[in-house]
Amino acid sequence: MLQAEVFLAVGDGAVLVGLGVAWLRRPDDRARSVVWAAFALYVVLVLATTMLPIALRSFLNDQSRNYVNLVPFRGIVSDINISREQAIPNIILGIPFGFMFFFVVRRIRPWQVLVSGIGFFFAVELLQLPIAVLFPASPRTGDINDLMLNTMGVAFGILGFVLFADWFVRLDHKAELGSSQWVEYLRSVVGSESGVAASTDAGADQGSEE
Secondary structure (H helix, E strand, O other): OHHHHHHHHHHHHHHHHHHHHHHHHOHHHHHHHHHHHHHHHHHHHHHHHHHOOOOOOOOOOOOOOOOEEOOOOOOOOOOHHHHHHHHHHHHHHHHHHHHHHHHHOOOOOHHHHHHHHHHHHHHHHHHHHHHHHHOOOOOOOEEHHHHHHHHHHHHHHHHHHHHHHHHHHHHHHHHOOOOOHHHHHHHHHOOHHHOOHHHHHHHHHHHHHO
16 A cells, blocks of 8 residues: 555645646646646546555566456456446546546547547556566456446546536526636537537527527
C-alpha cells in the first residue's frame, strides 16, 4: 500500500501544481484547466489502482504463474465471490472515463468516447503484463475480463453524460443560466457536436412550432 500512497501523493501533487500554474497564467480558461486536472487525477488513481503494489523482490520468472487471461468470463461466472470482487470495482473504475472524457475532448461523439475508453484500458492491461512477468508475486495479470468490465463502466459513464447533457440543455433553455465562463464551457461540451443537445433542441423547436 505504501507504493500506491507515495505514487498518489507525487502524482496528485504534480497535477495540482500544474493546475495552480494554469489557473494563474490562463484566467480566461480556468474551467478547462480544472477539467484537465480532474481527469489527470483520475488517470493517476487508475494507474495506482491497477499497477501497484509491485513486489520488487520477486524479480524472477515463475513458470506456474498465469500472466494473461484471454478467455472471456473465466472465473467471474463460476465463482460469485470472484465475480463480486472483480466485476464491481472494474465497472466503477470505467464510469468516470465515460463521463469525463466528453469534457476533456469536446466535439466528440459517444461512440468515439467508447473507443477511446477501450483503448485506454487496453493499454492499462498491456502495462500489467511486464509487471506480472518480471515480478510474479505482484497481484497483476493482463485479463480480458477486466477490459470487458472496464468497457461496461465506460458505457455507463457515457449514458450518465447523455442524461446530464439533456438535463443541462433543458435547464439552460428554461432558466437562462447566463454567460459565465463555467456555463459557456458546459454549453461547448454538451453542444450539438456531442449529438445530445441537437436532438433536445430539435424537440424544443418542434414543440414551439406546434
